[in-house]
Amino acid sequence: MSRTRGSNQALALAQGLGWFSIALGVAEVLAPHRVTRATGLHGHERLVSSYGVREIVTGIGLLTAKDPTPWVWGRVGGDALDLGTLAAGVAGPQRERSGIAFLMTLGIAALDVACALALRRPLPAAMASFRRRSGLPKPPGAMRGAASDFVVPADFRTPEALRPWTAKAG
Amino acid sequence: MRALRWHGKQDIRCDTVPDPKIEHPRDAIIKVTSCAICGSDLHLYDGFMPGMENGDIMGHETMGIVEEVGSEVTNLKKGDRVVIPFTIFCGECDQCRRGNFSVCERSNRNKSLADKVFGHTTAGLFGYTHLTGGYPGGQAEYLRVPFADKTHIKVPLGIPDETLLFLSDIFPTGWQAAVQCDIQPDDTVAIWGCGPVGQFAIRSALLLGAKQVIAIDRVPERLAMAEAGGATTIDFSKESVVERLNELTRGKGPEKCIDAVGMEAHATATIDSMYDRAKQAVMLETDRPHVLREMMYVCRPAGVLSIPGVYGGLLDKVPFGMAMNKGLTFRMGQTHVNRWTDDLLRRIEMGQIDPSFVITHKVGLEEGPNMYKTFRDKLDGCIKVVLKP
Structure with a gap:
């Protein structure tokens, strides 16, 4: 499949986003004052700390899940929450800092969406190719019983007492 | 040669190891042209099957060209094209005479261990724990085939590897x-x-x-x-x-x-x-x-x-x-592969089925470790991986 390389890159990106989530989350939990100062959200330290917990949980999910796709979409949801919060900050007294943080978060959100799309299940065109993979020379209905010349060995047969109903039942 | 080796849970690596040698007159050495990752390999990858040891070579779906045969192998010669069944069998014991090749009484070289665990031994398997013999597997450039005079399926030229390879197992x-x-x-x-x-x-x-x-x-x-x-x-x-x-x-x-x-x-x-x-x-x-x-x-x-x-x-x-x-x-039970393969090869030649439909990924051996993860996690539409050493 030609998507192998792209898919592996998306997995690597998801791993990177996982570590980024954890790093950001730890910063938000341990140093909420610094984060609120940098983003113009002074007075919202408890909210930022709770966002940090969310980031850490998402990061662990991204790094440990067999399929990181739902966790990446979880990040996209978190981005929306962050953007909403920062948008409120833009209307406040420290609008410059909040504005810069808003634009940075927008960029990260775009990266998250791109990663989630790259990880998604095969595109409709690929699904169509799976629907054509029968391995049979004719439609399945026409191949039903094509191997009926095969004689089931005696040691593989259903016990005789249990056989008759199979022919009668419907 | 290069081979995919197990080094622990979720740790498969493409390593360089010594080439296999004839160890017994009934052995043959195969130059591998195609091999595959099987769903049951994932049980080893995830560490759910006991009996693996650091450095074991993986793989039990293999085909290739005969490179060398032992002195007692008279029905194969250098250059023959063969698919290797995942079950190793002697063809002579009570079970083999009944066609129950996957419970061959002689091919498991760790028979005493299997006797203890299972009550009675089962056949030796390629690349599938020391409970079934600890035989090096076929995700490699070369494979030693024990009991090679029986443990093979001779296949004709002119049919692609991808169509024949899965006679080995799936x-x-x-x-x-x-x-x-x-x-x-x-x-x-x-x-x-x-x-x-x-x-x-x-x-x-x-x-x-x-x-x-x-x-x-x-x-x-x-x-x-x-x-x-x-x-x-x-x-x-x-x-x-x-x-x-x-x-x-x-x-x-x-x-x-x-x-x-x-x-x-x-x-x-x-x-x-x-x-x-x-x-x-x-x-x-x-x-x-x-x-x-x-x-x-x-x-x-x-x-x-x-x-x-x-x-x-x-x-x-x-x-x-x-x-x-x-x-x-x-x-x-494990499959008595050779009990069915003459008939299945005939059906492939007749055109009743082309087994290559299942292949979604075809890569070099060095890509194998990544492919284990892709296959295990069902990513990228992965259903079957074929490796070309």
Whole structure:
């Protein structure tokens, strides 16, 4: 499949986003004052700390899940929450800092969406190719019983007492 | 030579190792032209099968060209093209004479260990734990084949590797799963798992004349491939398997059920699987037998359960009383590959089936470690990986 390389890159990106989530989350939990100062959200330290917990949980999910796709979409949801919060900050007294943080978060959100799309299940065109993979020379209905010349060995047969109903039942 | 070696749980590496040598007059050395990653390799990858050792070479789906033969191998010569069955067999013991090659009494060189664990030994297998002989596997540039005068399928030139390779395991395994059902023209055959073995079981059941084949999975591309093979599909993440099976059989249940999932049933899909996963985590259970439980429940009384899916050890909460009272017949085991391969090769040559339909990824040996993860996690539409050393 030609998507192998792209898919592996998306997995690597998801791993990177996982570590980024954890790093950001730890910063938000341990140093909420610094984060609120940098983003113009002074007075919202408890909210930022709770966002940090969310980031850490998402990061662990991204790094440990067999399929990181739902966790990446979880990040996209978190981005929306962050953007909403920062948008409120833009209307406040420290609008410059909040504005810069808003634009940075927008960029990260775009990266998250791109990663989630790259990880998604095969595109409709690929699904169509799976629907054509029968391995049979004719439609399945026409191949039903094509191997009926095969004689089931005696040691593989259903016990005789249990056989008759199979022919009668419907 | 280069080979994929197991170094621990989820740690497969492409290493350089010494080339194999003839160790016994019945040996042959094969130059591998194609090999594949099997679903049962994933049980080793995930560390669910005991008996692996650091440095073991993986792989039991292999084909190639004979490079060298031992002095007692008279029916093979350098240059012959062969597919190597995953079961090593002597062809002479009581079991082999009955065609029960996967329980050959002589090919497991760790017989005393297997006797202790299983009560009696089973056959040696390539690249599949020291419980089955600890033989180096075929995900490598060369493979030593013990009992090579028997353990081979000679194949003609002119047919691509991709069409013949799966005679080594998954095609005869799916076929034996259907044969174990002793399919009658009015039978509904329900198949859990649309991985490679499930796909071949679907087509085998169809070719053997089942009235209705129903396939159960949750991965869209696997369900699409199952439909292509003539199956009615059930997505267990979206609908109740038991309700749908009863609907499709007018409330009576399928006559024949095939478990092509085995010990690693999806861990979070059902309450009982979550229970199994928790017990696995604290080493109170080895396998997650959700499919077995569901088959016992939904199968029509006096029906047959065919189990090609691999189980490793101890299973909990298996409703055996239900199975006993319903009079279910259980048929299971590793595949007696060479019992079926002459017939299956003939069907390939006749054009009844082209097994290459199942291949989704074809890469070099060095890509193997990444492909284990891709295949295990069902990413990138991965259903079957072929490696070209």
